Amino acid sequence: MDTEQTITGMSLLHNLSTRSKAKLKWTADFKALQRFVADVLGLSDGEWTTPGGHAKLYQNESISIRWYSNTKSITISGKDEKKFKEKLLKLASISVGLANGEVEVVYVIEKNS
Numbered sequence: 001m002d003t004e005q006t007i008t009g010m011s012l013l014h015n016l017s018t019r020s021k022a023k024l025k026w027t028a029d030f031k032a033l034q035r036f037v038a039d040v041l042g043l044s045d046g047e048w049t050t051p052g053g054h055a056k057l058y059q060n061e062s063i064s065i066r067w068y069s070n071t072k073s074i075t076i077s078g079k080d081e082k083k084f085k086e087k088l089l090k091l092a093s094i095s096v097g098l099a100n101g102e103v104e105v106v107y108v109i110e111k112n113s
Contacts, residue, residue: 018092022085024074026067030056033067040091041084 015028015036026033037058038044046060054070063078076085 016088016092018089022089024076024085024088024092025072026074027072030067030069034058037065041087 015026015032017025017027019025026036033056034048043058043060043063043065046058046063049057049059051057051066054068056067056069058065062080063076063084065084066075066077067073068075074088076088
């Protein structure tokens, strides 16, 4: 698994974190989240919508990822919820390791290059 995606010098993993009770946070902007979902999670067959308020929603037939820009929290639902939540929690732990200098940074060349 690729551990880091770099776009214009910015680590997308540094924007993912976890709080108590495995609650996920995304601290960057919406465009960076869209890149993260497509490039790091490999989800490109769905659609992004704005269902209301501060929510942004990515949805395909197996997963829904909702991000609230005001609280920076991420919620996941759908038949692949467990798979993607585990993946995000692992990526968040790598992000903490990167921040603490415990994990070596791996740069990834985009797939289409």
